[in-house]
Amino acid sequence: MTQSIPFPSDPSQEVRLTSEKLTPVLEAMFVKKSMFQFDASVAVKRMLEADLYGIPSHGAGRICEYIDAIDLGDIDPRARVLVLNENDVMTVMDGSRSIGHVAATKAIESASAKAKASGVGVTALSNSQTLGAASVYVRLAVEQGLIAICMSSTGGATVAAPGTKSGAVGNAAFSYGVPIQNGAPVIFDSACGASSWGKLRLLQQYGLPIPAGIAFDETGEEATTLEAAKVLQSGGKELGYGLSLLCSILAGPLSVGRMPIKKTRSDSAEDSQHFFIVFDISSFQDPDRFHKHLNAGLDEIRELPPENPGDPVRIPGDRSQQCFQNYSQNGIPFHRSTIDEIRARAEQLGVVVEW
Amino acid sequence: MTQSIPFPSDPSQEVRLTSEKLTPVLEAMFVKKSMFQFDASVAVKRMLEADLYGIPSHGAGRICEYIDAIDLGDIDPRARVLVLNENDVMTVMDGSRSIGHVAATKAIESASAKAKASGVGVTALSNSQTLGAASVYVRLAVEQGLIAICMSSTGGATVAAPGTKSGAVGNAAFSYGVPIQNGAPVIFDSACGASSWGKLRLLQQYGLPIPAGIAFDETGEEATTLEAAKVLQSGGKELGYGLSLLCSILAGPLSVGRMPIKKTRSDSAEDSQHFFIVFDISSFQDPDRFHKHLNAGLDEIRELPPENPGDPVRIPGDRSQQCFQNYSQNGIPFHRSTIDEIRARAEQLGVVVEW
Numbered sequence: 001m002t003q004s005i006p007f008p009s010d011p012s013q014e015v016r017l018t019s020e021k022l023t024p025v026l027e028a029m030f031v032k033k034s035m036f037q038f039d040a041s042v043a044v045k046r047m048l049e050a051d052l053y054g055i056p057s058h059g060a061g062r063i064c065e066y067i068d069a070i071d072l073g074d075i076d077p078r079a080r081v082l083v084l085n086e087n088d089v090m091t092v093m094d095g096s097r098s099i100g101h102v103a104a105t106k107a108i109e110s111a112s113a114k115a116k117a118s119g120v121g122v123t124a125l126s127n128s129q130t131l132g133a134a135s136v137y138v139r140l141a142v143e144q145g146l147i148a149i150c151m152s153s154t155g156g157a158t159v160a161a162p163g164t165k166s167g168a169v170g171n172a173a174f175s176y177g178v179p180i181q182n183g184a185p186v187i188f189d190s191a192c193g194a195s196s197w198g199k200l201r202l203l204q205q206y207g208l209p210i211p212a213g214i215a216f217d218e219t220g221e222e223a224t225t226l227e228a229a230k231v232l233q234s235g236g237k238e239l240g241y242g243l244s245l246l247c248s249i250l251a252g253p254l255s256v257g258r259m260p261i262k263k264t265r266s267d268s269a270e271d272s273q274h275f276f277i278v279f280d281i282s283s284f285q286d287p288d289r290f291h292k293h294l295n296a297g298l299d300e301i302r303e304l305p306p307e308n309p310g311d312p313v314r315i316p317g318d319r320s321q322q323c324f325q326n327y328s329q330n331g332i333p334f335h336r337s338t339i340d341e342i343r344a345r346a347e348q349l350g351v352v353v354e355w
Numbered sequence: 356m357t358q359s360i361p362f363p364s365d366p367s368q369e370v371r372l373t374s375e376k377l378t379p380v381l382e383a384m385f386v387k388k389s390m391f392q393f394d395a396s397v398a399v400k401r402m403l404e405a406d407l408y409g410i411p412s413h414g415a416g417r418i419c420e421y422i423d424a425i426d427l428g429d430i431d432p433r434a435r436v437l438v439l440n441e442n443d444v445m446t447v448m449d450g451s452r453s454i455g456h457v458a459a460t461k462a463i464e465s466a467s468a469k470a471k472a473s474g475v476g477v478t479a480l481s482n483s484q485t486l487g488a489a490s491v492y493v494r495l496a497v498e499q500g501l502i503a504i505c506m507s508s509t510g511g512a513t514v515a516a517p518g519t520k521s522g523a524v525g526n527a528a529f530s531y532g533v534p535i536q537n538g539a540p541v542i543f544d545s546a547c548g549a550s551s552w553g554k555l556r557l558l559q560q561y562g563l564p565i566p567a568g569i570a571f572d573e574t575g576e577e578a579t580t581l582e583a584a585k586v587l588q589s590g591g592k593e594l595g596y597g598l599s600l601l602c603s604i605l606a607g608p609l610s611v612g613r614m615p616i617k618k619t620r621s622d623s624a625e626d627s628q629h630f631f632i633v634f635d636i637s638s639f640q641d642p643d644r645f646h647k648h649l650n651a652g653l654d655e656i657r658e659l660p661p662e663n664p665g666d667p668v669r670i671p672g673d674r675s676q677q678c679f680q681n682y683s684q685n686g687i688p689f690h691r692s693t694i695d696e697i698r699a700r701a702e703q704l705g706v707v708v709e710w
Binding site (some may be wrong): 089120140164165255289304315 | 359440442444447458473490504512518519520521523530543545561600601606607610632645653656661662663667668700
């Protein structure tokens with residue numbers, strides 16, 4: 001629902017593991033790299049939430065990449081997130097090159113607290129690292145009954161603009177969440193390009209080609225493999241370009257960072273910036289009226305005649321809720337090679353793995 | 356740049372008129388309908404700004420529609436815009452069914468003032484009417500050195516969602532603006548559907564078909580005429596759907612309004628809601644550093660190799676700036692039938708027209 005290509009799925013290539021089994025191993029890996037236990041616990045929680053909600057491209061499968069970034073000095077496992085500037089409504093934070101999951105958790109918590117007090121809360125987070133899946137932070141605010149938007153800018157200009165096949169803007173993550181009374185929240189989470197790069201890596205892992213309309217190779221032709229893909233197409237023509245540019249500016253120069261086109265080194269060697277906007281519903285109007293009107297509208301959308309009978313129209317968040325119910329009960333499906341890679345790295349770090 | 360279909364242009368079907376010549380006539384038309392002179396002046400200014408910046412679908416050509424809405428009681432020409440609720444950062448306003456241009460001008464002014472004082476300013480405007488072009492309000496904040504976002508929800512669910520060809524979400528307007536030191540601002544202004552309905556009306560006026568990929572007829576087939584078009588495709592697949600849903604909620608239930616799918620009467624018979632978010636750059640960081648990094652990034656995007664030589668990559672706002680320079684000097688091009696219609700209605704109201 002939230003992105004154009006579905007995530008690959010093939011039980012014959014997968015193993016299922018519960019988040020309970022993975023958590024101590026992943027935490028221990030970070031702690032072996034000098035991360036504070038508290039921060040390791042937060043980071044692993046956010047990573048596994050991505051997996052539980054069906055975003056395997058941005059979950060636990062990335063841990064070896066983060067360990068590499070710690071080894072290279074790009075992530076500081078003992079960084080302290082600093083408040084540079086704040087008032088009743090906004091905070092500017094310096095992530096001090098901490099892992100993005102820890103810094104972004106503090107950022108959304110600050111924006112949520114300010115929203116509760118002032119109606120609106122905003123955090124601009126500079127000098128951070130990739131945060132994984134943007135929607136897991138949005139969910140933290142939604143769980144408190146708040147509406148939240150997250151824009152995240154990691155890495156260089158890998159998304160083309162209308163009129164060029166060269167990278168112009170970043171593949172920003174744009175996510176928002178709206179709480180629903182007595183139901184699963186509306187959660188939208190998308191790259192502004194035609195796909196996230198993480199999803200293309202998953203396609204490769206499953207032995208699948210990149211579909212048409214997603215990526216260009218260096219000559220500007222359609223790329224079907226990850227190796228050939230140099231630039232992504234925009235996720236929504238001018239709309240994707242415009243939204244990506246907005247994310248690149250708010251989660252960029254406004255957050256004490258640079259524009260993606262000026263980031264030319266690897267993703268973790270460059271800072272990431274993240275931008276959060278949170279609204280408290282009751283500051284705007286009667287929450288009961290808000291929920292009544294919202295639910296009435298969403299119910300009617302779900303009841304629209306589907307193009308394919310049996311495949312009802314979905315609200316963003318419906319699919320991730322189904323994943324959560326399935327995966328928290330039956331374990332999270334991982335590609336076997338992902339689990340092999342995590343196990344090998346954990347054992348190399350001296351962490352005991354019992355799966 | 357900001358929308359998929361270019362605006363039609365055919366000098367043989369057009370007449371050029373300056374905003375100076377149009378202003379007194381349009382103002383007098385509203386005043387004849389009991390609008391306060393001050394409000395008429397604001398509304399006409401916003402309408403002609405849309406034309407000057409190259410958005411003829413949402414400019415002076417709509418005045419007869421607004422006069423009709425006053426006659427039907429859908430727009431109250433003497434309405435007072437009320438503040439329902441405010442604090443240092445946010446305002447909830449009731450447009451009292453005033454013409455949207457007047458209410459939205461007050462709304463962005465309030466959000467801008469709060470942003471200057473608190474770093475962030477938000478206005479939710481309920482019970483209003485269509486505001487014309489969303490970007491003209493964004494420009495009011497940008498002229499004060501602020502970053503602004505405008506989301507506007509007018510009318511029912513005329514944009515399909517993935518998985519259905521029925522209308523699910525509104526054709527929300529999404530616009531933002533970012534000031535540029537010593538240059539034209541970044542101004543993005545787009546419908547969340549594949550086109551605005553106003554642009555499709557212009558195509559019809561110029562005798563042009565609706566291109567493929569824009570609209571469905573009532574059987575779900577491609578519509579090529581305005582009469583046949585019942586539902587618009589999303590402006591950016593899942594991204595357009597997701598953004599439209601966000602606009603529908605913020606400029607909807609959060610702004611004391613309803614979801615578009617629950618609006619079933621004509622656009623002006625239903626309330627519109629508008630939502631504004633404004634950021635003060637200097638509250639987040641050193642404005643000189645912000646502008647230095649932003650300009651460096653935008654310059655590099657403009658210098659990317661274009662797909663068509665001689666057609667350089669544009670930043671949103673580049674085209675509208677060219678229009679402004681051309682039209683403020685040489686007059687605004689209007690379709691002859693638009694001018695004929697305005698002239699006939701003005702004369703019917705007893706307004707003297709000298710063009």
